[in-house]
Amino acid sequence: MTPVQFFKCLSDDTRLRCVTLLHREGKLCVCELTTALDLSQPKISRHLALLRQSGLLLDSREGQWVYYRINPDLPGWAYPLLDEALAAVQASEPFRNDLERLQRMEGRPELAVCC
Template sequence: MSPAQFFKCLSDDTRLRCVTLLQKEGKLCVCELTAALALSQPKISRHLASLRQCSLLQDSREGQWVYYQINPELPDWASPLLKNALAAVESTELFKDDLQRLQKMNNRPDALACC
């Protein structure tokens, strides 16, 4: 991944919100991101696919559910940038609202079930 690809992937507000929540929470499924961002499942899925294509995210299947997380094999220069982006975004009202919606989500997935 080139720096230009990295920044292009994060230039969309929805993708940035997804990545910062994943950076904060570690691993989330589509239903959690849908609840947190208050957006439709197709819109979230489209943005997650874009982030996967640029290698910012990786997905893993657990039973019938797909979970997303930050790719642990990002280039060395990318991880500090994501941490700094999270630090900057965490203080915004939008991020606080996203995180609050995620925390209030009923029936959040665990190791046994999802969505």
């Protein structure tokens, strides 16, 4: 991944919100991101597909759910930038709202049976 690709991935608000939540939480499924961002499943899936194709995210199937996580093989320079992005975004109201919706979500896959 080049710096240009990395910053293009984060230049969209929805993708930035997804990536910062994933960076904070470790891994999330589509239903969790849909709930947290209060957006439609097709919109979230479209952005996740772009992030996966760029190499920023990895996906894995666990039962009926597909989980997304930050690619651990990103270049070393990318992680400090993700840390800084998360720190900056965490202070914003949209991120706090996203996190609150995620934490209120009933039936999260890791916590129970969901989706």
